[in-house]
């Protein structure tokens with residue numbers, strides 16, 4: 680791809696641009712399709728080594744008129760956010776919507792999980808998400824326009840035994856996003872930050888990557904799909920929400936659970952993560 684030509688077309692078209700981390704599959708890809716259908720140009724950032732061309736084909740089939748930039752970057756490396764920002768700046772791409780969606784889970788007893796894997800996850804969910812938000816937020820505030828969508832999780836709302844580090848990292852995402860959005864509103868800014876808190880989502884790469892094939896949550900009535908998560912996220916963005924729990928009635932369910940004492944909430948979370956007997 681001639682990126683220079685692409686960015687010239689991008690500037691001329693007057694279309695808005697969304698940058699989606701983890702846009703190569705799962706929820707990120709479904710969100711990409713919705714933004715493509717809404718005539719946004721896309722910058723898709725995902726792990727090096729993956730062939731991203733099929734991603735372009737899928738997105739281009741939704742909307743053949745938009746430009747799609749593909750960027751391979753391991754976002755669990757410190758410094759990756761600056762490199763992504765340098766890429767968009769050097770190609771004159773104004774990011775109107777930043778979607779921090781890249782992520783993975785680590786499941787089991789904390790002391791038995793590979794420490795390097797958890798450190799990478801923390802860097803990805805906390806360090807890089809924070810850094811990308813800071814870099815693009817400054818420009819959005821200057822323009823007084825823009826949206827950040829941060830992918831959190833239902834596990835952000837309480838401690839999660841056997842999903843302890845993952846859940847805690849998603850609590851950071853939720854609380855950071857909400858507080859930031861409050862600050863922006865308080866200052867009269869039109870920039871918005873929204874946290875997305877899905878329940879278990881079936882049919883993405885997440886479950887296998889986290890080795891949660893048998894976790895009950897994915898077979899529960901509360902489990903949802905990437906298409907539903909993307910649809911409800913997009914709608915919540917349009918409505919200016921600060922938090923969304925995708926799926927019918929699941930927000931109400933979480934509101935009721937949040938009335939329980941913390942020890943009960945933790946027990947419910949633990950039971951959702953318990954492994955089902957093998958059939």
Ligand SMILES: NC(=O)c1ccc[n+]([C@@H]2O[C@H](COP(=O)([O-])OP(=O)(O)OC[C@H]3O[C@@H](n4cnc5c(N)ncnc54)[C@H](OP(=O)(O)O)[C@@H]3O)[C@@H](O)[C@H]2O)c1
Pocket residue numbers: 700701702703704705706707724725726729752753754755756780781782783784803830831832833876877878879880881883884885886888905
């Ligand atoms: N599935 C669920 O049950 C669930 C529930 C709540 C929240 N979430 C959150 O939703 C987000 C998307 O998950 P998903 O379910 O769509 O899973 P997924 O299909 O595995 O998608 C994860 C995406 O993140 C990318 N990614 C992972 N590590 C990366 C890294 N170091 N650098 C750059 N990109 C990286 C992956 O790229 P590669 O494919 O190239 O590795 C992939 O595009 C995650 O933040 C996850 O925590 C998921």
